[in-house]
Amino acid sequence: MLRKVCFGMLLVFGVSQWGMAQEVKLKKAFNGKNFKGWVEPENNVWWTINDGVLKTKSDPEQTGSILWTDKNYNDFVVETEFLYGEGTVDTGIFLREETQQIQMGISGSLKRDMTGSPYIVGKGYPVEAEGVAEILKPNDWNTIKIKAVDNVYTVWLNGKEVVTYTSENVPEEGPIGLQLHPGRDMTASFRNIKIGEIK
Structure with a gap:
């Protein structure tokens, strides 16, 4: 929340109401x-860096990994x-902890692409991102942006908003993680990773 004192009154504005998260300065989080x-x-053995690209690849035992x-x-x-x-790509971005994730790629449970949809442990996919089939470029680079304010997640895919979801039992803070799902034989790549803190 953003608080502003004006004429002796305390005005409280929701960040999302004013769209201020869109103006947050994103800083390079991966060099x-x-x-x-x-x-x-x-x-x-899962994460390598080459020419500005972070690549993840399953190990022979398919143990999976999270890069926090x-x-x-x-x-x-x-x-x-x-x-x-390559393979059946099942990855995603963890938000503050392992129970809160935005899916990227094929859902292991639903057996279809759920890119942009929140996956919450114990709830599965409570909502599905909209219009992803028309927006996603399966064989090219895509951009995903996630805003996490308190327990509200908003996701954009290639510049288009695809979902907003209000979660429950969300920790106040935590790290951000990139997932290589266990039990998969796959590769995926990331680049130009940026993070901006909302004060």
């Missing part, structure tokens, strides 16, 4: 060279370009 700003998994930011965030906007690679 394209190394894992600075991220917690590289121990014995990392080394910083916790309260309210924020995260944006990244992504490219689906």
Whole structure:
């Protein structure tokens, strides 16, 4: 929430009401060279960096992996370009913890593309992102942007808003994570990852 004192009165504006999250300054969160700003998994065999691209690939045992930011965030906007690679791509972005995720790629439970839809542990997919089939470029780079303000998530795909969802039991803060789903044989790539904090 944004608070502003005017003429002795306390006015409270919702960030989303004024669209201020759209004006949040996004800062580069991935330098394209190394894992600075991220917690590289121990014995990392899943995540590689080459020419400014972060690529994830399943290991032979398909154990999966999560690449977390080394910083916790309260309210924020995260944006990244992504490219689906080989296999059945099942990835996503975790918001503050593992139970809150925006899906990218094929849902293991629904067996279809649910890009942009929230996946909440215990609830599955409570809502589905709209118009994704017409917006998503399956063989090219796409851009996803997620705004998380308190327990409200808004998602844009290639510049078009596809879903807004109000979650429950959301932690006040936590890291942001990129997922390589276990039990999959797949590759996916990310680049131009940016994060902006909403104060």
